[in-house]
Amino acid sequence: MNAVVAPPKPSPGPTTDRVAAVKPVSWKVPIAYAVVALLALVAFVLAAPGGRVTTFTLSTGRDFFQIAPVVVPSRATALALCLVALALAGVAAWAASARRGVGVSLPAVYSLALVLAFLTWAAGGRAHPLPLTGLLQGSLFLAIPLVFGALSGLLCERSGIINVAIEGQLLAGAFLAAVVASLTGSAYAGLIAAPIAGALVGALLVMFSIRYVVNQIIVGVVLNVLVVGVTSYLFSTVLKVNAATWNQPPKLPVLDVPVLSQIPILGPVLFHQTALVYVMYVVVVLLQVMVFRSRWGLRLRAVGEHPKAADTVGIKVNRTRMRATILGGAVAGLGGAFFTVAAGLAFGKEMTGGKGFIALAAMILGRWSPTGALAAALLFGFSDNLRVVLGIIxxxxxxxxxxxxxxxxxxFAVAGLVGRVRPPASEGIPYVK
Structure with missing residues (x-):
């Protein structure tokens, strides 16, 4: 009797692997692009009155040469920009059907087209022109606390510590900067003192999160409430009673970079700012290099991704987390100086106004990268300054x-633009050796 031999199973080869790796086509992003572009077309073109013009100014009186104001027909310009956005939605649909990525250029151009269409509609027929250079300059300035707050969250979460206390660190930095600057009469002294306050809040976060293994989110929320309570009490009992001594901080002067500050458009935006903005440039570049191109950054990311493996090769996990969290607190405290010495304002109760939580959103939108966090913070700063500028005109x-x-x-940015992101694998998980 002959035995029946089953045919051998096909071994998984390159063809089988490719079939298994093919992902289903997702139409969510192209549909969202198309819907938003159509809504913009209806709001900024079809429902807008005709016959209006929009004037944009690009130059300031300090530039090397003057650029004439740009005058465009409001409705026709908004129509052209909305059609560009619709065309980009079509490109996104084609890329989705071909299972290709679109990178960052397509969303950036798409967003720019819709923003310009909105500005053209909003400033159409107004007596005052829309100052684009001033809009961008103010956007960068208002993004300062968001950038420092996002960098603080990045340092902490890359090491595995969730930092919800950014709001408290910003507020503590603003408070100490105002007090020290008022007592010394020097805005730069307040700028130096601000990171100390943020680092102290970061040290409390470390103590409860690492030493006592308390839930990190709960600790962050409690620290925010604690800082609000302490600063409000000191404001009512000390700063408000003798404001001339304790709460009249001088303002950081605006510093011009020679030659560069007189370049039209980019000069006033990038090189006609306070010292805090220039420090921000240095911190962003330094952290981008240190986090992704240095041995220290490799260890930082290792304890946030796989602390047990990092411990196996001799990395002190909790010590690394402690140092990164305190450093992150100092960075956030430096951002808190924006509210007092950089803006030239006296300290007020809860004056940070939720900027710490927006900084967390900027960190997530920036995908835990310093340059990404900078771009996201600039987006939020632009939206904040846009409210001010449009209110003026x-x-x-x-x-x-x-x-x-x-x-x-x-x-909308976090829900619609961030997509699927993966935080550090061991974020929020205490490490007990």
Missing amino acids: GTPIPSQIMLMTPYVVTI
Whole structure:
């Protein structure tokens, strides 16, 4: 009797692997692009009155040469920009059907087209022109606390510690910067003192998260409430009683970089700023290099991804987390100086206004990268300054809607633009050896 031999199973080869690796086509992003572009077409073109023109100014009186104001027909320009956005939605659909990525250039151009269409509609027919250079300059300035806050969260979470206390660290930095600057009469002394306050809050976060293994999110929330309570008490009992001594900080002077500050458009935006902005440039570049191109950064990311493996090769996990968290607190405290010595304002109760939580959103949108966090913070700073500029020139948008703009942009950016991101694998998980 002959035995029946089963045919051998086909071994998984390159063809089988390719079939298994093919992902289903996702139409969510192209559909979202198309819907938003169509809504913009209806709002900025079809529902907009005709016959209006929009004037954009690009130069300041300090530039090497003057660029004439740009005057464009509002409706036709908005139509062209919306059609560009629709075309880019078509490109995104083609890329999705071909299972190809679109990178960052397509979303950037798409967003720029819609923003310009909105500005053209909002400033159309207004008595005052829209100063694009001033809009960008103010956007960079208002993004300062968001950048420092996002970098603080990045340092902590890359090491495995969730930092929800950024709001408290910003507020503590603003408080100490105002007090020290008022007592010494030097805004730069306040700028140096601000990171100390943030580092102290970071040290408390480390103590409860690592030493006592308390839930890190709960600790962060409690620290925010603690800092609000302490600073509010000191404000009411000390700063408010003798404001001339304790709460009249001088303002950081605006520093011009010779020659560069007189380049049209880019000069006033990048090189006509306070010292805090120039420090921000250095910190972003330094952290980008240190986190991804140095031995220290490799160890930092290792304890955030796989602390047990890092411990096996001799890396002190909890010590690394402690140092990164305190450093992150100092960076956030430095951002808190924006609210007092950089803006030239006296300290006020809860003056940070939720910027720490927007900084967390910027960190996530920036995918835990210093340059990505910078770009996301600039987006939120632009939306914040846009509310101010459009309020000055007068727009048909109700003031209540304009006040909501930064927060609405934050929600849509994180929900619609961030996509699927993966935080550090051991984020929020205590390591007990």
